[in-house]
Amino acid sequence: MQVLWFKRDLRLSDHLPLFEAMRNAKHQGLVLPLYIHEPSQIADAHTARQHQLFVHECLDDLQQQFEQVGGYLHEELGEAVEVLAALHAQFKFTHLWAHQETTQLAQYKRDQAVAAWCKSMGVAFMELPQNNVQRNTFMANPFAEKVNFQTYLDRAAQEEIKNPAGRNLQAFFAPKPPNGLNRAKVPHAAGEDKPLRLKGGRAQARAVAAKFFTPAKLKSYPFSISSPLKAWNGCSRLSPYLAYGVVSDREVLQKLNALVNTVHGQNDAYLITKVEDAARFFVERLIWRQGYFQQFENHTGLETDAFYAEEPVETNEEFLLAWQQGRTGFAYIDALQRFLGQTGWLNMRARATLVSFACVQLGLPWQPVALYLAQQFLDFEPAIHYGQVRIASGTSHFSQMLVYDPVKQQLEQDPKGEFIKRWLPEFGTPAYPSPIVENAESLKLGKARLHAMRQSRLV
Known part of the structure; x- marks a missing residue:
């Protein structure tokens, strides 16, 4: 059996670990899709109740996506290594598939602990790259081709995105474990929900994207991002869905590319110029995003370390x-x-x-x-x-x-x-x-x- 571990990649479309696990099901075993509610991560000072509820909404939507292709999402409560060890004792899975994530120190240490456990148990931990982030320790990974981000963007705009929607993949899934999680038992993160936050889930993300990717919206985007008066409706508002992997950067790029192609078909030279300029402006922000990821991957001390001897230390x-x-x-x-x-x-x-x-x-x-x-x-x-x-x-x-x-x-x-x-x-x-x-x-x-x-x- 193989386990497919979801973290901040809550989607089925453009999900390389999902595709590879399914592709290898014949030789490596059927697939158990897993999400772990980890008490230590929920209690982490970065995590708030709004984040947790957004994730729950994403998981509900992801469960529906799985059901539509003949599968399911199995949820567990516990620390990652403990949950995986219990599943391994029951099912003796041989492969653990997940996305490599460039994230905060607490989650990176969790991933390292999982990697160490997998090594000790002889489980192949297939941690696949995303967002074109280069991790030197994974350069031996055949999936980790090193390309510059412009090449990545060019490919992303053209390559077919693998999406299992509309297929019946029931034969690839392992039997569903008998005891499903009652989310009422999941501890609450600190704080209160925010009444006007965006809701989680793929359907919500699609609705937000459809609202933004129009010629009029995109054309006004560069002039709407600085003032909070305009930004609420003028920005794409896709950032939470990108942050939790509800959509991928490649999917966003293809939405943008499709819009530009549609405008070209209208043969309005003025509109084409304006939309192309705005599209380049939007892509620049995606490039900045990837740059932040690579910087954080290379310098994990950004979260914790002082860079200068005279940095303030006392808090008023x-x-x-x-x-x-x-x-x-x-x-x-x-x-x-x-x-x-x-x-x-x-x-x-x-x-x-x-x-x-x-x-x-x-x-x-x-x-x-x-x-x-x-x-x-x-x-x-x-x-x-x-x-x-x-x-x-x-x-x-x-x-x-x-x-x-x-x-x-x-x-x-x-x-x-x-x-x-x-x-x-x-x-x-x-x-x-x-x-x-x-x-x-x-x-x-x-x-x-x-x-x-x-x-x-x-x-």
């Missing part, structure tokens, strides 16, 4: 709490936090503004800032998140210091105060606090502190 708890609660007296910052608290989402410029204000003007260490936002962002993707936080906090190796003046950002992104009025109703009333720091002075001091830090020796 009063400042941190005011920033988290949207009670800083800076209306734009506070409105962004309130919006985030309801939706689980912000556009990239707004995210950088929050981090810059917290770390540069309030002098907070990047670690508690990054951890809090990881809990708040539904689309928390460790590689992207920590890469962006380190840049916006000034603690990366990035040559430029990107400091966002919150007053200037408010004037540029919310000039009429519409966003603030909606999400910060107490603004302008006696209940709203005075600024906890003076803007110009805190910017000056913060920039000087950053400059001095970056002149210090590297750790």
